[in-house]
Every structure is written in C-alpha cells, then in structure tokens.
Amino acid sequence: MVDYREYIVMDPNKRFGKPCISGTRIAVFDVLNWLANGMTKEDIQQDFPELNEKQILACLAYAADREHKTRAAA
Numbered sequence: 710m711v712d713y714r715e716y717i718v719m720d721p722n723k724r725f726g727k728p729c730i731s732g733t734r735i736a737v738f739d740v741l742n743w744l745a746n747g748m749t750k751e752d753i754q755q756d757f758p759e760l761n762e763k764q765i766l767a768c769l770a771y772a773a774d775r776e777h778k779t780r781a782a783a
C-alpha cells in the first residue's frame with residue numbers, strides 16, 4: 710500500500726488548505742472525482758503528465774484512511 714503522507718500535503722495557501730498532491734495544485738478531491746467519473750489512471754496521466762501512478766494511488770489511500778477514521782469515530 711502507498712503511504713499517502715509521502716504524496717499528500719495540506720497548505721493553507723493552496724486550494725484553501727485542501728489536501729493536494731505535493732508539488733501541484735491538484736486536490737485529492739479532483740483525482741477522486743475523475744476516477745469516480747470513469748477516468749482510468751492512464752487517462753489522468755495523459756491529461757496531467759506531472760502525476761504518476763503512486764500519486765494517484767495515494768489519493769485513494771488518503772480517502773480510505775479518512776473513511777476508516779470516520780467509521781472508527783462513530
């Protein structure tokens with residue numbers, strides 16, 4: 710599993726502090742939304758060549774971790 714903490718950062722000066730892929734202004738939400746709408750990793754990389762597979766998988770890992778923490782708190 711990819712350690713998303715290596716790839717995802719929150720900077721209050723970028724995208725209103727939303728989690729983004731390090732070194733970009735691409736939010737985790739953007740990547741998850743693209744995947745949810747049917748884009749493949751390859752499609753995303755073709756449109757955004759600055760992204761690699763590990764960064765895309767880090768977005769999924771981040772979402773999974775948030776979901777797990779939300780369930781654990783309930």
